[in-house]
Amino acid sequence: MQYSLYLHLPFCAIHCTYCAFNIFTRAQKLIPHYVRALQNELTMVQPPSEPVHTIYLGGGTPSLLAPTQIDTLLKTCQRAYTLSRDPEITMEINPGDVDQGYLESIREAGVNRLSIGMQSALPDELRLMARDHTPQAVSQVITAARKAGHTNISLDLIFGLPRQSFAAWRTTVREALSLQPDHLSMYALELEAGTALTRRVERGGLPQPDQDLCAEMYQWADSEAKQAGLIQYEISNWARPGWECRHNRQYWRYQPYLGFGAGAHGFAAGVRYEVMPDLRRYLELAGSQRERLPFPLSAAAVQSRQIDPLEAMGEYIFTGLRQVQEGVNLRDFEARFGIALAEAFPKALAKLLQSDLITLDQDRMRLTDQARLISNRVSLEFL
Ligand code: SF4
Known part of the structure; x- marks a missing residue:
């Protein structure tokens, strides 16, 4: 990684x-x-x-x-x-x-x-x-x-x-x-x-x-x-x-990134966080930090929370579906979450397949062409 x-x-x-x-x-x-x-x-x-x-x-x-x-x-x-x-x-x-x-x-x-x-x-x-x-x-x-x-x-x-x-x-x-x-x-x-x-x-x-x-x-x-x-x-x-x-x-592959600067967002070690958006407060907080905090936070991080597994699965699908060629990698999903996507979301999958909004093969789930303009609505089925 x-x-x-x-x-x-x-x-x-x-x-x-x-x-x-x-x-x-x-x-x-x-x-x-x-x-x-x-x-x-x-x-x-x-x-x-x-x-x-x-x-x-x-x-x-x-x-x-x-x-x-x-x-x-x-x-x-x-x-x-x-x-x-x-x-x-x-x-x-x-x-x-x-x-x-x-x-x-x-x-x-x-x-x-x-x-x-x-x-x-x-x-x-x-x-x-x-x-x-x-x-x-x-x-x-x-x-x-x-x-x-x-x-x-x-x-x-x-x-x-x-x-x-x-x-x-x-x-x-x-x-x-x-x-x-x-x-x-x-x-x-x-x-x-x-x-x-x-x-x-x-x-x-x-x-x-x-x-x-x-x-x-x-x-x-x-x-x-x-x-x-x-x-x-x-x-x-x-x-x-x-x-x-x-x-x-x-x-989009739900990989970790660290965010720095006023109002930046980060996501690492299962923690999602926001850095202080107010410019002057940011300067005070980030400029004066002298000791390290637990990964991935700095003293300027104002909101942070651990993403629970169900939320993480929904987010993974939400970002993955945006990749129109690559789609959601089903093997990677199962390796990460310890459950097959079909087992985790059987109803959503059945509904979206029937509506012709997603395609599913052995390895990948993707949006159909007609679903590209309503991808957020499709993803909501998993959130
Ligand atoms: S206000 Fe600044 S950040 Fe926003 S669109 Fe214009 S140039 Fe970009």
Whole structure:
């Protein structure tokens, strides 16, 4: 078993209208302080005996940190944990923030995978989302990244925006594919409570996204991505064969990961936990810890609980079903939980098979094509 590390860097220049992540604007002066607290937190968690094979710098906007700060954080990871021989190290990048020199520096620091928040190729959609970059900034940053030696590049897109037309989505997907990404994430917009976009919809200023249109957009985008040589391996993710995101697979395969930084989540040794989301409290808690706590917690962990076996089985299926090719590994399920899936959930299996929402062979349980858009509803049968 190998481990993954997630480092949350919660600083953003502006707050995108759809975003419900734990982020802070107008707090950039705290970045040096935050990096020191994060370093302390990284060294204060008991390191597992198994190696770490992926590190993910997410946010927030990690590209608001200077390359020297990224280098410092990755060196701290190297010192505090045993890394595998060829770790995947991903960093989220905001188009328009960085130039070739920046991209060269982070590559030298060890970053070998970029996740670029493109979201749309259309200026009016970017304005609706309050994204602070132009459509052109995406192709510019990809060109600069390739010149800087980056060979593993992922793009993020969002569909199902209020008033988004099929033609607009077609333009975005075609533009994204013309940039030849190694990996593509396409997420349906979720109107999360409390976001500016949700408030506009609730007040009637914008229509609800059209769910039927969303389904058409999703299916069309899947076939376009396939024609471009990208294989769908997860409900919202496509990749060139062999370029799937190892870090996210860790989550979907129900493998352990340690979370660091304000609002990060972790799951290891059967314990699920959240790190203090409030920025100033996080700085106090993580920055002042001097003694180690039992694995996997740091002094900045505010909520933690042991997952019981029944809950773990449900979560295992929930995340596993998201992997549309790999599905739920039935042998691994039985090895982990000491019971065959068919024995643990006979009624759910019978119901879903009869409704043609899952397929079952000797080794794997998978969603059928028609179930991909309602995967959460399918998984609920096991929770
Ligand atoms: S840049 Fe990313 S994390 Fe920051 S507000 Fe926008 S969507 Fe959220």
